[in-house]
Every structure is written in C-alpha cells, then in structure tokens.
Amino acid sequence: MNRDNDNAEYQPIRHIHCSDGSQLLLASTSGQQYLLMPMPEEASRVAPHHGLLASPSGDTILNSQQYACYPTGDSKMLAETLQAKPDAREAAGMACDIMEALLHLQLQQLALPNLDAEHTLVNPHGQISLLGQHAAIADDSEQQRHNVQQAGQLLYQLLGGRPYSSLALQKLRPDLDTELLQLCQTLLDCPGPAIAITRTSLAQLQDWLVRQQRFIRTEGNQQAALEQLLQRMRHSPDFPALSQAISAINHIGNADSERLQVLAEIILKDFSLTNKLLKVVNAANFSQFGGSVSTVSRAIVILGFDTIRNLALTLLLFEHMHNRSHAQEVRDVATKALFCGLLARSLARRSRMQEAEEALICGMFQQLGELLCVYYFRNEYRLIHKKISAGSSAAQAVQHTLGLSYATLGASTADMWSFPERIVSSLEPYPLGPVRQPQHSAARLRMLGNLANELTHLLTGPSGIRAGQVQPLLVRYERACALEANTLHEVITETQAEFANYLQEWSGEATPQGNAQHLKTAALGPHPDSQHPAPAAELEASYVHTTPATTSLLSSGIQDITTTLLGNYQLNDLLRMILEIMYRAVGFDHVLLCTRDPRQNTLHARFGFGEDTAALLPQFKIDLQQQDNAFCIAMERNVDIFIEDASAPAISSHIPRWYRQLDLAQTFIIFPLVLEKRKIGFLYGDKKQAHSLPLRPDELNLLKTLRNQALLAIRQKQN
Template sequence: MNRVDNTADYQLEHSLSCADGSSLLLARAGEHDYLLLPAAAQPAAGKLPHSLLAQPVDHTTLAGQDYACYLRDGQKLLSEIPPGMLNDKEVTGIACDIMEALLQLQLNQLALPIVDSEHILIDAQQQIQLLGQHAAISHDTVQQQQNLIQAGRLLYWLYSGRRYSSLPLASLRPQLDNELLQLCQQLLTAHTASPLPTRAILAQLQDWLVRQQSFIRPQGNHCAALEQLLQRMRHSPDFPALSQAVSAINHIGNADSERLQVLAEIILKDFSLTNKLLKVVNSANFSQFGGTVSTVSRAIVILGFDTIRNLALTLLLFEHMHNRSHAQEVRDVAIKALFCGLLARNLARHSGLREAEEALICGMFQQLGELLCVYYFRDEYRLIHKKISSGSTADQAVLHTLGLSYAALGAGTVSLWSFPESMISSLEPYPAGPVRQPQSSTARLRMLGNLAQELTGLLSTANPPSQAAARQLLTRYERASALDMKQLDTVIEQTQAAFDDYLREWSGEQPRHGQAYQLKTARLDTQAQQPTTQIVADDALTTSYLLAPPATASLLSAGIQDITLTLLGSYQLNDLLRMILEIMFRAVGFDHVVLCTKDPRQNQLQARFGFGPDIPELLKHFRIDLDQQDNAFCIAMERNVDIFIEDASDTTIASHIPGWYRQLNLAQTFIIFPLVLEKRKIGFLYGDKKQAHSLPLRPDELNLLKTLRNQALLAIRQKQN
C-alpha cells in the first residue's frame, strides 16, 4: 500500500533528533507502531532481502516531506536500551549482527546513510535490524567506510556506556577483554571498506563469542559428573581398546610424511575393521574407480587419507556400539548418529563447502553423548526416558540424571580421544534464535553439525514433521545456510539413499521397521512430495525418474556382476533373459516384470515370460500392435527411448495408453526399456507398480537398469552371431 498526503492514518507520537541532523518520527496507525524515516531525494538503490536489514512497509508524505514507514511492533530502538543492561557477550552478539549486515551491504556494493543506535531496532530476544535501506547508497566506498567507523563508535558506546569521544575505550573499560578493545579500535580507524577486513573482524567477533558461550564445557559439579562418567567407561572392558584405536588415528598429523602407512597399519591391527572397511570400499558407494580393492593401502591412495580415516572412525564407533545385549536401544541411537553424519556431509557438499568429510564426523558425534549413555549407562538411560514420559523436557531429564548434558558428555569424550578443537567446538549447541553466518572453518563445522542434528530430530519422530516445522528450521538457519525447501528435500533424499546403501553394505539388511526405516522414508511434508506428471505430448514421453530412497542399487549391481559372469561362459538365451527379469523383479520391487518380443509372423510385440501375480493370464493379453503409433509402447520402440509413466490415469497421458492396457486395469506406474539392435525392433523389458507415483528410482538406479537392458542386447547379439 502507499499512503500519500493522508496524515489521518499516522498519529505522530514523538520526534527524535538523530546524529546526522535528521528527525525520526515515532507514529501509530491503527493498532501498529511505526518509525518514519525521511525518504531519499533519489530513488532507493534497490532492495536487499536480509533478516538483519529492515524493509519499509509503506511510504507517506507528511507536511511536504516524504517518509519511509517501518513497522516496529514489539521492537525498541537500540538507543532506548541503557548500555548497562547489556553484558559484554550480549553486546558482542549485537556487534556480530551489525558486522554481518554491513558485510552483506558491501558484497552488494551498497551503504546505509547512517549506522547508529537510533537506526537499529532490537526485540526482546536481542535480535536486531538496521534501518535505512530505503535510502541505501550504491557504489559508495567512502560511505561504506563511514558505516564501519559508525559501527565502531556504536560499539564504543555499548561497551563503555558513554558516547564516542577522544577518550580511549581502554581507559573507560580497563577490564574489557583486550581482543574486543582491538577489534573496536580497528573499526574506529577503518581506512577502507572491503569485504575481506569486514569478514575478518566478523570472524574474530564470532570466535570470541563462541569461546565465552561454551555451554558444553563442564564447570564445577558438571566437571565432577563428567569425570565420574568417564571413569566408569574406562573400567568397561571394551572402552579402553576403542579409545586407543580412535586416539591413534587422531594422532596422525598432516605433517607426517608416512601418515598413509601409519593409518594403514592402525587399521590392519583390527582384523574385523579391515574386512569391514574393504567391504564398504568395494561397495556401490565407492566403486567409481573401477576394479576390486583388496588392500587398505590402495584404498587410501585411491580415495584419499581423509575419506579412509573418517570411514575407519565411523566404522569403529558404529560397529563397537552395535553389539550389546540391549542391541535395539543402542542400534536406534547408532542409526541416528550415522544418518546425522551423512546428512551433515551432504549439507556441506550441497552448499559447496570444503569441510564435507569433517562434517561427517561432526554430524555423527552430535549423537555421541546419547550413544555413550545408552551403551554404558543403561539404567540411567531408561530413567531419563521415564522422566521424559512424566513430563520433563529431554534436556532437563538428561541434566538431572547424569549431572550434565549429552553434548557435554560427548565433548568430554571427544577431547579424551584427541580430536581437534574444531571437532569439539562443533558439538556446541546453538542457543535459541537465528544462527549467524559462519565466517571460519570451525564455525561452519558447528553450523553443519547443529543443522544436521536438528533436521535428524525432525525426521526421526514417528509423526511426519510438518512443512511449517521445516520452514521454521530454515528460517532459523537462513543466514547461515542458503537452503530453500526444495533444496532441503533433495539433500534429505540423497542422504536417505546413501544411508540405505550403508546399512545394507555394513549389515547386509534392508530395514523395514524401527528407527532405520523411519529415517529412510521420512518426508518433511508428504503432500508437497507428490510429483506432478510432466508427460503431456509425444515428445515428452522420454526417460523420467522420481528421486526417493533407494532399495535397489546394491542388488542391481550384484545382479549385473552375475550376468557379466554368465555372458563369459556358455548359456541359454532364455535362461539369461529370465535372470535379468528376476533381478529387476527382486531388486526394484516391481509388481510385474515382462519380456515382450516381436512376433515374426505379425507386426506385433507379444509377452513371452515374466514374474508377478497372475502372470500366466497377463501374458495371454499383453500384446502390442506396432501399426498403432500413438501409444507409449510404440513410441518407445519407434524412437528407441526409455519411457517412465508415473500416472497412467493422468488426463495428459491417457491418450497414449492403449485400450487393452486400460481394460486389464494392470498398473498406474510402469517403465519400458526397448530392445533395439541396429534399428531392428526385437522387443522390450517392462516393469510396473499398481499405484501411481509408487516407483521411486534414483538416477544411478535407472542407469543400472539400463545396464541390464544393454546386457540383454549383448546376449541377443552374441547368440545371433
């Protein structure tokens, strides 16, 4: 809306003189409070959407002066907060937010007319917003430099309680941390405006704040509680061996010229670990290099030191915690730890961050405290859950039972295992409220670990998390991670795919219930996940797939290997084609799979054999007339393209479905892989699912199915030759 010359809408309550000589008006319209700032003579430089930059909601003209109107319901001006009410940590948190906002402006070549306490809103949670974007100045480095100096003067006032003067801040606050004094002085004497020094100051402020807000560093009684729990674990028969192995891996430094040899030797000392690691390395997740890896040394050379080190650490923890009499309780927490680690790694990769491998361990260790508790302190763990059932919060129950938080227990153990400080700091939980943009590798690891932990918590509940809960989480992390809902869905699906593969490769099982199944199938918003049909014309009848958790890749890969071995020996063609159909049927979970071949006496494709319910009756009626060129089967054969129909009942596709197929009431979802050799139409492989949108296939799984089809063509060619 745009109120012009309508003074009745805004009831002026107060006028405030600002340091730049302008006046800021406090007004009320209806039930809302507003701030009216003089509008710029020139049009605004452009809107920069950012949660730390307030946006005007309206413009108005009062007494011939144009004003931008900012809503301030529930917020105060920073100038209305007495500096003495804020401690140094709170002031530094505000300083971080101011610097982050200025950094974003610099990156977009913008500057604010002024940065002072009269142009900053603050709410009850000490979340701030800078005013004045309606008058932002473009390409003005001088003004950007002034913004930094103004920010320094603002901090001078917040730290000292006095307006900026020639008196050194150190003389007014001799007890103020020397690092904060230096950072404030850097701003006051800023000689230039550039994202590099601004980012460096922001990173130092964040680091200082994290060191002061170490919630997981035990003190007093918490420290005694940690030592008592660690001592109990040390007396457990298996904990010392685990600690020794993990610590040995962590003590391999980057400067060690023989670190590959040392890592290999440590792994080879554990026969079970060696076999498990080589099994995983030779699995579908790591098989991109081709061939079989039979030694740990070659695995390190091919995949890299960091990958094998983190895989070894993951296997050590997962396998160690996996075997106990109360295995199901332990397993559920271990499963969450694995998922959280994979999710953190995928979040890093999707965001283009270089800390992906470290993020895997940081994500896993978010669950370490709970994992240690359920494994070593079974009675306490069950008492914690009784307290939660009685109405206590999870944090309260853990603190009252153990004497410290899960995070503190995990951090204390990680420190004992000689993990680097960046890894320990990543376990630091965030307080409530928006998460700041990380400016260092350590801060990024903490962000990735916490985001993965909170997402895992959403996905691990029995009830599907609502889209509102997911959006609330994205809003909390919007400054730290530029993920939208669609991207987040993609990251979760990729994580679920890797998670399912890992579980099958490690334990040889496919989870169908419990925590593993919950995490493998969870969706943030089930309604939003329903795909819409994209096939609207003949040209669109081409390969398509739906991203979803896989249940096929390992079985398909094993089946392809079996077919390859069969092709190297003597075989009957029909036997091999039946093997291919059986692999498709078992691995993907089709309701029916069918092989159709061309009848040499007629221009038709006839079903020959297959698998599935009522298959003999189906084979009698499954026949395609190649003279009818307008249906999906004929189009697949004529154009030699793979076709995937997600919903055969969709009105945009119905005209491409043959009448005989609809009469069979066979399936709403099906896929066709044509068998064409040198333009000769031999037939096709067919698979279906009864319900629409019920055939989730990832790109790698689709490629494996195509490989099976190509093997069928190779077998046919060999027999014909």
C-alpha cells in the first residue's frame, strides 16, 4: 500500500497532540481507521516483528509529509481508555506487555522513538501494541533508558489515573500495594542498564500478578460453598488417610539432609504403593538405565527424587480413586488427567524447559477438581452433565451446581495437601486473549498446565471442530510457547505412545475403554505435512537398517548441544557444532548450512564440512522463485526431504539444473529451518553414490532433533 503522492484515499479525521510534543494523524480509508505516524527523514531501522509491536500496513504522503499507516482495527489508543481507570491488576498486565515489547527491542539493540499513551494501542482483551516499528532507533543506549522511564510514566498514569507529574504516586493512591509503588519508581529512575531494569521489572510484574490472582481466595457464597465441599470430603472414610500420605510427601523439603531416605520410608509404609511403583519403574518408560530395580531406594537414586516423588503422588491419587462402584466414570476423568499430565511434560521437554517433572503434576491436577467431584460428589457430577446436555456450558453447569469452578476446588484441595505454591498457582485458568511470555518458573508451569488442559479438551471434544480450533490456539500461545502446527501434532503423537504404555503398566488393561481408548487415537486434524504432498511420491523417504554407532554419536551430540544452549554461546559456533555432529555421526560427504537472502529471495550456502567445501559454497545457491524443485518444495512446505537417487526418472525433474551440473551427489537430505512461517534456511547433507545413505527412523528423529535445536538457538538469539 505504498503511496507516492498526495491522494485522497486517506481522509484525515483529526490531529492528535501527544504528551511528548509529537503529533499523530487519525485518518480513514475504505471504512477503516488508521493512525498515521510521521516517517523519519533519516534512514531508520525496522524493528523485528513481535506480537506487541504494531506493524504498519504501508505508508502514504499527505501534505508533503510521509507517514507510516497503522490500522487500529478494534483497538483504541491507551489515552482514550484511561478515563475508565483500570484496577491495579489490569494496569500491571498492560505494563507487562509494554516491558516485554521493550525487552524484545533492547535485545536487538533498538529503541522506540515515542512511548506514551497516544503511541500505545490497547485491544478489547487489554493487550498492548506499541507504535513505531518503522522508525526504531539503533544503538542508542540513552534512548533505551528513556523508553524505560517513559514506561514508568505510563505505569504511573495507569495506576494514578492522571498524567505523570512530580506528585508522588503514593499521594494519589495511598491504597496501592507498596511493591507496585516501588516498581514504578524503579522504572522512573532507571538506576542501571536499561535491559537489566526491563528484565527485572518484567519478572517482578508477572510474579506480582500471579500472587494477586490467586483465585482460590474466594469470598462470600463461593467461600461458603468451598468450605462445605471440603468438609464433606474430610468426613469421607478414606479421604483423611489419602490426605495424610500426600501431605507427608509434600512436606519433604530441600532442607531435609536425608530426604531420599524419608521419601523411601513413606512409600514403603504402603505395601500396595511400593509394588505398583516398582512395577512402573521397571516398565518400558523407565528402563533406559538397564537392569531390574528391586528397591525403592535404588529407584530414587537412579531416577531422581523429583521423578519418584511425582510418581508416588500420582499413584497414590489414582490408585485411591479407582476403588469405587462407579469406576468407569472415575476412570474416564482419571485417564484424562493422566493424559493431560503427560502432554504437559512432553510440551516442557520439547520446549527445553527444566520443569518437565513438575509439569506432569501441574498438567494432571488441571483435572483434579473434576476428579474429586466425580469421586466424592457423584450426584452433583451427574447433575452437571444433565445441565450440559440441556444446553448449558460446562463452566456454567459446574458453577451453578457446586457454587464454584472445578479449578477452585482442585487448587483449594492441592493447597490443603501442602503442594508448593508454584503448583497450586499453576491451576489458575487463563482469561481469554493472548497469553503472556512466562518470565519465571512458576509462570512457565502455569502456561504448560493451561496449554495441556486446553489441548486435552480439544482432543476429548467433537472431532468435527478440532481442526478449526488449532490455529487460534497456536496464536493464543505464540508468545508464551511458540509451537508450529506440525510440532504440535508430533508432541501429541509422542504423548499418546507414552499414554498407552502407562495404561498398560498401571492398570494392566490390554483394551482400555471410554476416554482412555479415545485419547490413544484422537487427533487435532490432518497432519500439516500430509495436506500438501510433494509433487512426486518418490520424494518420500525410505529407510533401512544401519549400525548402532550412528545413534550413539547423534545422541551424545544432542546432549552436547543441550548443554551449550543452557550457557552463553555464539549462534554460528553452535550451528557449526550441529553440522559437525551430522558429518561425523552419519558419514555425510558434505554437510552445509544454507540461509535465505531476503533481498534476492535466494538461499546461499554459508559454511559446512566436507571435501572442497570452500570451493562449493559460492556455487551452492537456490533461487526460491523456481518452485518446482526439491529445495524449494522443502522450504515452501516446511517438510524434510530425503532423495535416495537424484537420477531416478521420477526425481530428476525436481533436481535443479545447477545442482546436476555440480555433479555433487546422488543422495541427499534437506532439513528446512522455518521459524513461525519465516523461511530461514536449511541443513543439508549428501552422499556421492545413490542409495548410500541408509537411515533408520530413530536416526532420522535424532537428526530432526538437531534441526530443532538449531531453531531453538536461532529463536533464543532473536529474542
């Protein structure tokens, strides 16, 4: 939408005088409103895309002034919304968005030219978007510091209900939390490097929000309903013993010098729990260490305290819940909870988060309220489902029947059982709208539990609506846990395999019923890679057996990369490590990293390993405009392609002419690097002779893991 002359497509509505002395122009065209922001006379940098930075749709010239055009959509200027003063939690949430956007810019060594209530948009969900992406200021530490102070002025305005002035915020809001007052003053003073203040303030804001939004602190009728339900459970003959056992395990803290011994003693007190735990430990999911485990103490030493503690808690709860006459109803909810926990753990592992074991508990306990209801309040549970059948939403039916939500019941019980605050707070559901990026461990656990819960609800819901809800879910969580659709399908498939093993190990049921059977096979919809098959079926890979040395070398290399990702590293150094691992482990003749040149829309080989690589690099160039070749197909559709014989009649038409002229290799493999639909490049490996690169499925998966680690490294450096 570039405009090169004065034209009437944009109809000015009014000039907006901003608090920093600049001006914006509100204009409309084709029934849509835009905020027009002046373009700088000198060249400036365009900030990288981020969900909290508004993107201009183009530019125009009006009255000899060039403007960047920002569509407002259903958003309003923050200045227009401040008349209805937000409460402290809403203000802190908006401040979180502002600080997250600033941190993104600071990591790119950029700053915004303007940051005030007029250059800030807010949508109906309360999410912030900052104007100025087109005019980012590079390498200006003073402007970055000024942005932090401007963010403090905005927070002052949000909390105080009036523009920033020398009047102390405490005078305007004597009721305000001291922590928020101090945080606002820190931003206003910015007593240190801008990026350090931004990072620390963002973490403090999110931590404050989590603590303020503890939803189990109920009042009035809801508190009375909660007390009544808890009292009914306490009077159940079996509940006190269960509570005592779970609380005893949760009270083992890091300060206990003999905590392994204490945990072993608690488990050994329950003969049934001991046998069940050892059975699970010796089953396939935990057998990677080899040999048979015959004692709880050895299980703790081998698998670790956290793993055995979480396994014991899970077994205690689920073994207890199966002992009822209405077992199938209980089993359906229990298996849904188990699947949700395994899914949360898989998501944590895929995202390289350290909280994987705790994520299992946080995921399972998303269903704790429903599990307690079906077990202890059978009549109410059936009434809830009658109301749902009559047309009520699930949330309404639960609230009207119990007087509170499943989440509140589950979190209150977990709190009573002495689960850590980070686990209890993880059970709080997210409101509608985008999910913020978690800045600390407790926030990550809440994000993992909620995402796993929403996915589990999708999988247990009507199959006809699942496919249409996947993309909105990915968009909702894109800032918190960036996942692509094909990765999500892979995570679910992995979880289903684990789930099937657990069902066999825990219950011994070869043919599970109800929810268990459904969750073993449910899918969100067609796998993205299956929706656009390659032009020739022969582009699909076929695999044969190779020696186990490849697997061992790849696994060791992946561990090395994982360790490197946790420390400080240079991106190019890490990418070279990945190429070297591929080169040594598989025995490629050449391995290359190719990256995209957006100006020419081409892919260029940057570095690699193999014979005469230096001479090969300048010749290895792909034109992305030529769509019908293996390299462009891999990039366009984000699919891995394995060519076993480039000279085969069905394949040769998909091999570009320049590649054939190089006479490089007859067998090669391409792993595209695509991050949030951005085509970054690909990893390439080849062998001279046709059919000379046999790969087993497990080896291919390890190579894919290396590619995913490359993407993770790129994402971390970009953030």
